[in-house]
Amino acid sequence: DTGVSQDPRHKITKRGQNVTFRCDPISEHNRLYWYRQTLGQGPEFLTYFQNEAQLEKSRLLSDRFSAERPKGSFSTLEIQRTEQGDSAMYLCASTAGPGVGETQYFGPGTRLLVL
Amino acid sequence: AQKVTQAQTEISVVEKEDVTLDCVYETRDTTYYLFWYKQPPSGELVFLIRRNSFDEQNEISGRYSWNFQKSTSSFNFTITASQVVDSAVYFCALMRNTDKLIFGTGTRLQVFP
Numbered sequence: 001d002t003g004v005s006q007d008p009r010h011k012i013t014k015r016g017q018n019v020t021f022r023c024d025p026i027s028e029h030n031r032l033y034w035y036r037q038t039l040g041q042g043p044e045f046l047t048y049f050q051n052e053a054q055l056e057k058s059r060l061l062s063d064r065f066s067a068e069r070p071k072g073s074f075s076t077l078e079i080q081r082t083e084q085g086d087s088a089m090y091l092c093a094s095t096a097g098p099g100v101g102e103t104q105y106f107g108p109g110t111r112l113l114v115l
Numbered sequence: 116a117q118k119v120t121q122a123q124t125e126i127s128v129v130e131k132e133d134v135t136l137d138c139v140y141e142t143r144d145t146t147y148y149l150f151w152y153k154q155p156p157s158g159e160l161v162f163l164i165r166r167n168s169f170d171e172q173n174e175i176s177g178r179y180s181w182n183f184q185k186s187t188s189s190f191n192f193t194i195t196a197s198q199v200v201d202s203a204v205y206f207c208a209l210m211r212n213t214d215k216l217i218f219g220t221g222t223r224l225q226v227f228p
Binding site: 031033040043048055056089099105107 | 161206
């Protein structure tokens, strides 16, 4: 049973470029979450999906951010016109079941550096 | 307000010492869930334990133990006979009646040989 996987693991980009990250949840997990973690801080919730439906978005998710989960399996997180403040670790998690109270299992993260 | 406080930013111990990581949470909900995760240098968050608000029974898993006290809104984590492999950042997290995890700022544990 494989865990949550994320790709790429590291990304360096120049300010103003667009980047896209991918997350593959644990097989048959219907809920998928994105979090952002900046240096020295705990992860902060960005958004989550139940199957292909995006159910909630944080105020942290500006208009430059978009997330999709088109077939209810993998998800992508795109950042347009990146800014230096977007530099962070982007973590994906998944869970089975109804969501509330369920354990979220995390992937290894994508570490983004915007120059 | 919902909040998790991990007041200890960094703890250093020598191998075989016992160490306790503190976690204090704030919530007005009667139903909530508490978690501990470990984040080694590789970056992946590793799940350690989940507790719901109705279960105050302490738990022991090998060298790890957790003390949940609703009276003081604390969910502390103790590592007995620490090892170098325990070196990591440890996060305490709260989940209310939503799916979102609210994390503390973490405690970096360094175990020296």
